[in-house]
Amino acid sequence: MKPPAGAKSSPPAAARRGMAESQEPSPTESVAAGPARPAPPPKPLGNRGEEFKAGDHVVYPTHGVGQVQGIESMAVAGTELKVIIVTFEENRMTLRVPLNKAASAGLRKLAGTNMMGEALETLRGRARIKRTMWSRRAQEYEQKINSGDPVQIAEVVRDLHRNAGQPDQSFSERQIYELAMDRLAAEVAAIDGTDKNGAMNKLLEHLKG
Numbered sequence: 001m002k003p004p005a006g007a008k009s010s011p012p013a014a015a016r017r018g019m020a021e022s023q024e025p026s027p028t029e030s031v032a033a034g035p036a037r038p039a040p041p042p043k044p045l046g047n048r049g050e051e052f053k054a055g056d057h058v059v060y061p062t063h064g065v066g067q068v069q070g071i072e073s074m075a076v077a078g079t080e081l082k083v084i085i086v087t088f089e090e091n092r093m094t095l096r097v098p099l100n101k102a103a104s105a106g107l108r109k110l111a112g113t114n115m116m117g118e119a120l121e122t123l124r125g126r127a128r129i130k131r132t133m134w135s136r137r138a139q140e141y142e143q144k145i146n147s148g149d150p151v152q153i154a155e156v157v158r159d160l161h162r163n164a165g166q167p168d169q170s171f172s173e174r175q176i177y178e179l180a181m182d183r184l185a186a187e188v189a190a191i192d193g194t195d196k197n198g199a200m201n202k203l204l205e206h207l208k209g
Contacts, residue, residue: 046103052084057190060095061106061148063088065186071099090186110191111150119150119184123206127159134172141176150187156180161207 052058054070069085074096082099084107097107111119130137141160144152160177162169169177181200189199 046106047108048103050099051109052102052107057110058086059108059110059148059187060086060088060097062146063091063093063095064183065110065190066095069094072096106148108148110187116150116188116191119154120203120206122151122154123158123203125158127161128155129159134170138172138176141180145176145180145183150184153180153184157184157203158207163208 052068052071054068056068057065058068059065066086066088069087071082071084073080073082075081083096084099084102086095086097086107087093088095097105130140141156144156147153157177157180160169160173160180181203182196185196185199185203188194188202189196192199192202
């Protein structure tokens, strides 16, 4: 039966299927994504100032593991300010953190069993590398390290670790990897009461697992 005059004939079913299929991307094609925005800096973990006492091992986000020497009062702009004195033996540095700013500054006690257990389990996972420019990934890695969160630091170690037979790291990748490894090992050593070399060996065993 002929279609009415002026009416457009539809293409055969096979042709329609062919048109639909041609509009779908091939499985081997990659669809370009829009520009990725850098992730916001992780919120630092922290404890209230009154929770610290002399002799405590603590973690400060941008400097790693240190030790509380005590709480002192000092005059600042005509007012008395209580500060927590923290020393970092490796860097030969002393930090004074206002008692009322300890939590917001990210000063915290050593990670508990659950948090460090999660960090060590993270090392066993598969690396998750974003397909973005290295400069952007490097910025995100540094933010994770400076968050002071052992789980996020473990993610950096996991993502940048190279096993035998894998491509070598670039110089900047190696620097960030070593910084993350050093920070995590220092906290593991303080928790376990061992030295940093022993802690690094423990981390490497989890990476192999």
